[in-house]
Amino acid sequence: xxxxxxxxxxxxxxxxxxxxxxxxxxxxxxxxxxxxxxxxxxxxxxxxxxxxxxxxxxxxxxxxxxxxxxxxxxxxxxxxxxxxxxxxxxxxxxxxxxxxxxxxxxxxxxxxxxxxxxxxxxxxxxxxxxxxxxxxxxxxxxxxxxxxxxxxxxxxxxxxxxxxxxxxxxxxxxxxxxxxxxxxxxxxxxxxxxxxxxxxxxxxxxxxxxxxxxxxxxxxxxxxxxxxxxxxxxxxxxxxxxxxxxxxxxxxxxxxxxxxxxxxxxxxxxxxxxxxxxxxxxxxxxxxxxxxxxxxxxxxxxxxxxxxxxxxxxxxxxxxxxxxxxxxxxxxxxxxxxxxxxxxxxxxxxxxxxxxxxxxxxxxxxxxxxxxxxxxxxxxxxxxxxxxxxxxxxxxxxxxxxxxxxxxxxxxxxxxxxxxxxxxxxxxxxxxxxxxxxxxxxxxxx
Amino acid sequence: xxxxxxxxxxxxxxxxxxxxxxxxxxxxxxxxxxxxxxxxxxxxxxxxxxxxxxxxxxxxxxxxxxxxxxxxxxxxxxxxxxxxxxxxxxxxxxxxxxxxxxxxxxxxxxxxxxxxxxxxxxxxxxxxxxxxxxxxxxxxxxxxxxxxxxxxxxxxxxxxxxxxxxxxxxxxxxxxxxxxxxxxxxxxxxxxxxxxxxxxxxxxxxxxxxxxxxxxxxxxxxxxxxxxxxxxxxxxxxxx
Numbered sequence: 061x062x063x064x065x066x067x068x069x070x071x072x073x074x075x076x077x078x079x080x081x082x083x084x085x086x087x088x089x090x091x092x093x094x095x096x097x098x099x100x101x102x103x104x105x106x107x108x109x110x111x112x113x114x115x116x117x118x119x120x121x122x123x124x125x126x127x128x129x130x131x132x133x134x135x136x137x138x139x140x141x142x143x144x145x146x147x148x149x150x151x152x153x154x155x156x157x158x159x160x161x162x163x164x165x166x167x168x169x170x171x172x173x174x175x176x177x178x179x180x181x182x183x184x185x186x187x188x189x190x191x192x193x194x195x196x197x198x199x200x201x202x203x204x205x206x207x208x209x210x211x212x213x214x215x216x217x218x219x220x221x222x223x224x225x226x227x228x229x230x231x232x233x234x235x236x237x238x239x240x241x242x243x244x245x246x247x248x249x250x251x252x253x254x255x256x257x258x259x260x261x262x263x264x265x266x267x268x269x270x271x272x273x274x275x276x277x278x279x280x281x282x283x284x285x286x287x288x289x290x291x292x293x294x295x296x297x298x299x300x301x302x303x304x305x306x307x308x309x310x311x312x313x314x315x316x317x318x319x320x321x322x323x324x325x326x327x328x329x330x331x332x333x334x335x336x337x338x339x340x341x342x343x344x345x346x347x348x349x350x351x352x353x354x355x356x357x358x359x360x361x362x363x364x365x366x367x368x369x370x371x372x373x374x375x376x377x378x379x380x381x382x383x384x385x386x387x388x389x390x391x392x393x394x395x396x397x398x399x400x401x402x403x404x405x406x407x408x409x410x411x412x413x414x415x416x417x418x419x420x421x422x423x424x425x426x427x428x429x430x431x432x433x434x435x436x437x438x439x440x441x442x443x444x445x446x447x448x449x450x451x452x453x454x455x456x457x458x459x460x461x462x463x464x465x466x467x468x469x470x471x472x473x474x475x476x477x478x479x480x481x482x483x484x485x486x487x488x489x490x491x492x493x494x495x496x497x498x499x500x501x502x503x504x505x506x
Numbered sequence: 507x508x509x510x511x512x513x514x515x516x517x518x519x520x521x522x523x524x525x526x527x528x529x530x531x532x533x534x535x536x537x538x539x540x541x542x543x544x545x546x547x548x549x550x551x552x553x554x555x556x557x558x559x560x561x562x563x564x565x566x567x568x569x570x571x572x573x574x575x576x577x578x579x580x581x582x583x584x585x586x587x588x589x590x591x592x593x594x595x596x597x598x599x600x601x602x603x604x605x606x607x608x609x610x611x612x613x614x615x616x617x618x619x620x621x622x623x624x625x626x627x628x629x630x631x632x633x634x635x636x637x638x639x640x641x642x643x644x645x646x647x648x649x650x651x652x653x654x655x656x657x658x659x660x661x662x663x664x665x666x667x668x669x670x671x672x673x674x675x676x677x678x679x680x681x682x683x684x685x686x687x688x689x690x691x692x693x694x695x696x697x698x699x700x701x702x703x704x705x706x707x708x709x710x711x712x713x714x715x716x717x718x719x720x721x722x723x724x725x726x727x728x729x730x731x732x733x734x735x736x737x738x739x740x741x742x743x744x745x746x
Contacts, residue, residue, distance in 0.1 A: 094740040208621040208640060211602055213563055213583040240737050252623065252642040252661045253680055257736035260678070262659065266639040267579070267598035267620040276558050276597075280579040283531045284563030 086329075097329040098237070100162075100418025100428060102230055102366065102388055103321045107338040109366055110375040112485030113478050114494060117464040125463040132459040133469040136383050138360045139221060139290020139313040142282065146290055146313075147199055147221055149383065150179030151455045152470060153373060155447075156318075156364055156387035157203045157223060157294070159185030161238050161247040161259075162325030162418065163391075164435035165192055166443065167427045170394050172196035173440060174447025178455070183223060183385075186236065186261050188250050189215040196444075201292065204281070206235065206262040209251040213284060222281055223292040224274070224312075226265075226303075229322025229339070229365040231331045232296025236261035239326060242421040244430040271306035278311045292316050297342035297365065298335070304349040308359050316385060317346050319365025323388035325428060326419030339365035339376070341488035344475075347380035356380065370457020377458070378473035379489060393450035394443040395425045519550040527557050538566035546588065556596065561589050564606075581608045584625065600627045603644055616653070619646045622663070628717040635672070638665040641682050647717035655694065657684050657729075666713055668721050676729050680736075684729040685710050687721060696735045702728045 075081065086097065118124035125132060139146035155175045160168050162185065169192045175182040181199035188210015194200055202219030204211065216222065227233060238247075238259040248255040268277045278291050293307040294316035307315050319339025324332065343363055350356040363376050364385035376384050395401070399412045404424025410417065418428035426438035462470045465477045479494040480486035486493040487500035498505050518537075520530045530551065541547040546569035554560055558577035561570050564587040572580070575593035584603045591599070594612035603622040610618075613631030620636070622644030629637075629646070635653035638646045641660035651669030658674070660682035670688035677694020683706070684697070693699075710723040735742055 095738075208602060208642070211621060212623075213565075213585065213602070213604065216583070217563075237738070257680075258738055260659070262640070266636065266658075267601045267617040273578070273597070276578045280559040280562055280582050283527065283559045284583055286532060286535055287528075 098239075098326055098419050099329055099332070099416045100323070100325050100327075101332075101416035102323040103332050104416075105333050107321065108340050108482065108485045108488050109321070109338060110340060110372040112340070112481045113375050113489060113491065114481060115371075115374070115378075115461055115465055115477055116479060118466045122466045124466050125468060127460060127463050130463065131468060132463050134455055134459060136360070136471070138292075138362070138383065141290075141313045141355075141359055142287060142311065143221075143290040143313055145220075145288050147181060147201075149181060149199065151451060152377060152381075152383040152458075153367075153451055153454055154180050154201075154362060154383055154385045155182035155390050156322075156385040157183035157185040157201070157225065158387055158391075159187040159238075159325070160190045160193065161185075161187040161209075161242060161251070161430070162428060164423075164426055164429050164438065165190065166435050166438040166440040167391070167394060168193045169196050169440035170438065170443030170447060171390060172200070173444025174390070174393070174451065175199070177444060177448035178451045180451065181220065184219075186210075186238070187247065188212060189218070190250075194218060196440075203294075206265045207251075207260070208266065209259070209261070216281070217285055219289060221290040221292060221314075222285070223294050223316060224278065224281070225294045226274075226307075227296035227298075227318075228294065228324065229296045229318030229320050229336055230324035231327045232298045232320075232336045233263060234327065234331050234335070235263035236324075237326055237419075239419055239421070242419070242430050247430060271310050274307070275310040282311075290314060292362070294318060296320075296322070296335075297337045297339060300337070300342040300345040301349045304346045304361075305353060308350065308353055308355050312359060314360040314362060314382075315346060315350075316362045316364070317342055317381075318385075319363070321366030322364055323391075324418075338488065339363055340379075340485060343376060343379040343381055344488070344490045350380075357382065370454045370459075371461060373454050374458040374461040374470065374473055375478065377470050378477050379475060379491075382471065389450070390447055391427055393447045394427055395438060395446070396423070396427050398425060401425050517548045517550075519552065521552040522555065522557055522560075523553040527559055530560065531562060534561065534564055534566075534568060534570075538564070541566040541568060542586075543567075554593070558596065561587070564589070575612070584608060594631070595629075599629075600625070600644075603627065613650065618648075619644060622646070626713075626716055628719070630719075632669065637667075638663075638682070641665065645713055645716075647713055647719055649717075649719050651688065654691070657682060657697075658694065660684070664709065664713060666710065666717075666726075668719060676731070678735065679729075679731040681731065683709070685726040686729065687726045690727075690729070693729065696732050697729055698732045700728045700730045702726070 136152045176198040183201040201221040205225045290313040292314040293312040295303045297319045320336035360382040362383045363381040401424040423429040478491040549570040551572040554574045556577045562582040568587040570589045577596040579598045581589040587606045589608045591610045595614040600608040601620045603625045605624040607626040610629045614633045616634045618633045618637045619627040621640045623642045627646045630649045632650035633652045637652040637656040639658045641663045643662040647666040654672035657676040661680040664683045667686045671690045673692045674694035676697030707723045
């Protein structure tokens with residue numbers, strides 16, 4: 061076997077655990093290009109996650125609900141604190157903010173169609189609200205971001221909620237960059253910049269700094285919208301306990317908490333993999349903060365970052381979240397990384413299941429692109445249908461697990477229903493290590 | 507609601523020691539449709555006492571006069587209305603203004619006119635740091651001086667400074683134009699002085715006339731983007 065053959069191991073060849081093939085390839089790439097790697101997707105490293113938790117199904121000490129007969133509700137109302145028109149969602153799974161610009165028009169339309177079909181919300185992103193997105197989204201959350209690209213008070217009033225974005229899980233403390241080759245005429249016009257130039261998204265808002273200012277900013281947004289629609293505050297998971305407390309103090313109706321596994325359209329690899337904390341560790345901090353303020357279930361907690369299955373949804377809710385939000389998974393449901401595009405991925409040096417160059421604008425699936433011929437590959441009706449199917453599956457899975465724990469509403473899931481497979485997960489999630497009553501950092505080993 | 511009608515049919519007066527900012531904004535939002543098309547509707551706001559979010563989100567041809575100092579975000583996201591402040595302003599006056607005009611008789615705090623997309627902001631005193639930050643098409647005229655990082659990441663529109671400018675003027679500027687009559691403490695990344703051609707003198711003269719500021723366009727210098735940082739290149743990393 062040749063040494064340089066793909067995966068060409070033979071006896072005597074020992075790969076370094078420190079300088080593994082990915083590390084070597086990155087050093088070589090950096091030396092060749094002189095620039096850090098920018099990519100999309102989310103963190104790829106293994107971190108403690110919902111996979112490290114298990115549900116304790118009902119038995120003698122608890123009784124379950126019949127899976128196909130007894131009701132297990134899934135609805136959630138967000139924005140009950142101050143908004144006169146809170147959002148009522150049929151399922152506790154929302155679509156995260158993703159920009160037109162990062163995503164194609166058909167992709168944004170498909171997200172709206174899919175979310176609307178199952179009675180949940182979708183969210184705009186950097187670059188503002190497109191008419192297609194508003195038309196196809198029965199419940200649309202409008203993001204107020206530091207760049208304020210496309211920010212328009214008419215759209216603000218057309219929205220069903222506002223999300224003040226302080227940070228996101230893929231890059232807490234960082235701004236963004238939509239690279240010039242994705243800046244079409246339409247994207248450029250929406251963002252008030254010439255086509256073809258890199259569009260930086262600032263890391264801080266231009267007109268407020270710190271929690272005291274944020275409180276005044278939220279008040280302004282409420283005044284402009286006549287206290288009608290909910291205002292969320294989105295933070296990347298880092299100093300979560302304090303960030304949540306300060307967002308509540310600033311007047312948020314809901315907190316959107318994005319763990320480090322959360323996706324991005326274009327961020328430095330070093331940022332994606334090395335900043336922020338896993339969502340598993342962040343949720344208990346957020347809940348602790350809300351409980352201490354007597355705001356748990358009054359200020360709704362929406363969590364995101366690595367939600368893939370109904371089990372992830374159920375576990376997030378059991379830890380105290382009111383809803384979850386999905387981004388990467390929603391794009392995969394639309395067709396991202398699908399085997400049917402294998403040829404297209406191969407042409408650009410990637411492969412189905414690995415593609416993360418969402419910043420490059422050459423997406424064979426027509427999702428993370430502004431090239432008309434590529435974008436046309438995504439049928440927004442079919443994409444919307446696929447997303448709706450996926451959302452229904454997640455909901456059914458979460459209901460299945462909730463019924464098995466004897467819960468008539470997915471919100472009745474609780475930490476007591478969970479155990480952890482690892483000490484790390486037990487410490488982060490603050491649930492016992494399976495088979496013990498030990499919660500590291502909370503209880504003594506008995 | 508205790509807002510009282512004054513002299514004209516549609517004239518409104520609010521005393522913010524009696525009524526809340528919420529009452530003021532709600533009334534101006536509710537009556538926007540009725541206020542449109544019949545000429546400016548005069549609105550007087552008394553005793554603002556530094557309150558925040560006064561006259562925000564207006565969408566009609568109001569002519570609002572605020573008799574005193576205001577807090578944050580006065581006239582935020584303004585559309586069509588003229589808002590006059592007979593005092594000083596807190597942070598973010600006329601932020602994200604779409605159209606209309608905002609005239610400040612005194613000075614303004616940080617981020618005046620932040621991200622404003624249209625209309626005219628006139629500050630007769632000084633403006634603090636980051637005046638015109640992320641400007642997206644509006645015009646800002648400051649009769650006095652501006653603080654550091656003014657025009658930061660400004661995309662479109664114009665910032666006119668009749669006095670002096672602080673450090674890092676126009677840092678990471680895009681296509682906005684900056685005119686300064688006095689001294690400039692320093693230019694930010696990718697901001698350079700540019701030739702003042704007739705088209706710029708004409709634009710500046712028109713802006714000064716709209717702002718009712720008596721100044722000679724020939725006394726100003728123009729600054730703009732060198733456009734070296736429009737697309738990231740590793741060789742430029744030292745200037746960030």
